[in-house]
Amino acid sequence: MIHIKYQFAIAILLVACGFAKVVDAQINRTNRMAQPKLVKVYGSGGISGLQSYQSGFFVGSDGLVVTTWSHVLDGETTVVTFDGRKFLAEFVGMDADLEIALLKIKSTSEPFFSSEMILEKPYIGQRVLSLSNLFGIAVGDEQQSLMRGTVSAIAELDAKLGNFDSAYSGEVIVVDLIANNPGAAGGVLLSSDGKLIGMLGKELRDKTTQTWLNYCIPAATVFKSIEMLKAGKIVAKKKAKPAASFQLSLVGIELVPNVLQQTRPFIDDVMKDSVAAKNGIQLDDLILFINGKPVRSIREVATELSMIDRDSTVTIVLKRGEKTVTKRISRLDSQ
């Protein structure tokens, strides 16, 4: 007869092992559910450090595959399903803002992620799983790589600061697992029970800290774009530059000479009786923001203004001594 104390200990051990097994079993189950919905995408690349592979997943019964928009899709694109079948992919469309592309293969029987499977509100601290063909490890019918981590943050991508080289600047879900490796873009981020949280984005490195960001674009955003791509509404939505763009000289502002890589945008001169002068803009003011976008150099000021029509009203935040001043100016005010 086992002593009651040991019986108790054994019972606890069994319960604990059981618990751990339940957790593992759920992950195993999610993996089995998701794998058939994933594809390996192959195309251009394979030279000078550019990989020729990435990930993707089915988003419709009609063979629609969403993946990231990259050089891989430049030429002929091959899609390989979970069981190793190979298809030549047809290009449906791309959303330049999200940097995603929609492909189509000739198959109508693939399991797919639908918008009903989206987890609308992931939360910070949530346990998540990523599945992707990072480093192109899996080939043929081999399973894509599964990783586990936690949601660290949900925030706007600081793309326009020049920190991250990304066209997308909306909300991203940041994770603590190293999800965004070469080839991982186009993979999925899932909750432990298999709900779709988002699509892994391309590799992004912070130019200041040299650190790599691990993130995904929220599934709802991706699906909204997919709906529009399916409807043929956007094919390429890259922001077009206005025919004539805003220039500071139009409002009577002259900046210091641009001599350095990062010359700070100090105002060198304000024309007499100009819009700027009337609005109280002064010599030696430093431009901090243009229409809410931070500008750290004369070059960034020029880039930002080039996207604004010459007749628009521009909001400029200035630093004057220790305080900040906000001004709204338009060329048309002088008339």
Added chain:
Amino acid sequence: MKLRRQNFVAIIELTAETNLMARPTTERNTMHPSCTACRYQLNHGLARSVLILLFVWLTFPTPLVAQLPNALMESETVRVKTISKAKEATVSVFSTDGAGVGAGVLISSDGYALTNYHVADPCGIHLHCGLDDGKLYDAVIVGIDPVGDLAMIKLLGRNDFPVASIGDSDTVSVGDTCYAIGNPFLLATDFQPTVTMGIISGVHRYQFPAGTLLEYPDCLQTDAAINPGNSGGPLFNEIGELIGINGRGSFEKRGRVNVGVGYAISINQALNFSGTLRAGGVLDHASMGAVVATASDRKVRVTEIDSTSDAYRKGLRYDDEIIEVAGRKIGSSNDLKNILGTVPPHWKIPIKYRNAELEREVVVQLTSVHSRQELLKKLSPKRPSVDPDGDKPRENKPSDDPDGENSGDGGRSIPKKVLENYQRRRGFANYFFHNQERDRVLKGLRKSVQSSTPFLSISLQGKTKLDPFVAVLQSEKSGLKIGDDAFTISSESALEYQTRPKNSGGFLNLLTVWEALLFNEQRSSNESDRSLAVRYIGTAPFVAFGETDVGSTWSKRKQLDVLRVSLDGTKTDFYLNEKFQILAAEYFPFPEADGCVVEFSNYGLVNDFGQLPQRLKVVFRQKLFAEIDIESYSAKTAAGASASRNGKGEN
């Protein structure tokens, strides 16, 4: 658990605060941290708080722990226990010049540990190994597998080392929890290893070799952090069973640090090689003698085949479809590489293939990927054992250094006990361990057949299904008779030139070698024996004649010790079980010849001889040549009298 600890801290802070708050304002204002009296008061207050807390905790334990499920907390307790046991068997490997190199894991209590080849290689013959108990042990190199990036080392000085419990890497699933333990960034300066946790990200991964070395076939992929220094260390499953040897990661532009993709050599692969690694060898990997490719119909077909390979001799041809190898389905050429990469080249493995519409299963002898010279040339010249000049075994001279230190290994001093466990010979990592294994098996074998009186020759009498059978075996001349057909071979001519009987592939030759292996030491003859060279090859599974569906039982098959006996130009491989009984032998008159296989069974005690087989099954070219029941053994002594001995003794 974490939450609970946080609560604990919060409560301490809260009670301490309440304590102070309860005092009159004036008194509180007079508190000063630098004043001893006040500190005493404060400490006193804290002590009281702790007591109150203890009271609260003991009286109402539930409110504190109720926030997390019991199962979760117990799971953490179990995890902590599992890891602390797993840590004990983990080795931090350091080279003797102080530059740390990696990790390892103990797999036997007498000190055998597995690590990576790329960890052991720079260390030479002598390593320093730290264990979780904080102690540093001397270790010696045992065997290396440069292609599979494995090495066996032996820690010295104890017979009760903690040992990792071994798991089955074929049952690991994607998503399973796992722990990597090792010595990343050489943090284990106190020899306590670092533990990282993750999940299995992929199984049966194939990672290409660098050239032809350091190939990772059929490996496990994990997101548990694997960093430089984790190499050679263990990967454990949820319940602390050893499932792999960590050794590689995917690194690209982010530098040599973990990016969530680490690889471990599967423990099943390591175990396939470990019997052979223990014997001090420099191991090669296997080739089937055929190249395959995944065809457009997604079937794996033979695109090239070497006509001298055993696979070809067993009927495999160009464009045949490979269905299953070693019991595993083949869906891609990587699948085949995954299997071939995990078995030593002296193994035979079952292959199921389809030729036209005919499905067949054959057991194919593998060959080495490299030639011996080629492999040795590729290895680092640092290793004294594979130094091109190190052809001759080196005598282990006892040190006359009073400290027991000896000079060697690149000028560094090597302790005496390491040198006592090392013998140099070209082609071996450590010849000492080869001899140990060979002597262990030979001793066991010869102990089982001791004869009380010396004899000149031994006779076997019995019958096949139809005919009587007699064989007389002695060193100068052997003969056998089946029915009316008689055959002889003589020592006057080299063995390879007299294959007898015809169509048996050399049954009599095999019996001659078998008898010499068993009884050479006990022969009374003064004539010089045929010079037998006995080598321990390692361990391998054996497939008996007529077995069907070998693949389905392949993974559970026991490994047997294999001795290779060379005599004249011939070689014979003997497969022995754990009781040192020879279960089978295969005789090759010359390399790449078809072998004559004899299966020995029905072992029984034969008076004055010991344990001997009473049934022999002779197979040549996959056909049964003869099945013989031995009725008696007898010996001819030096006196010339033929002492007949009882055939079947009690078992």
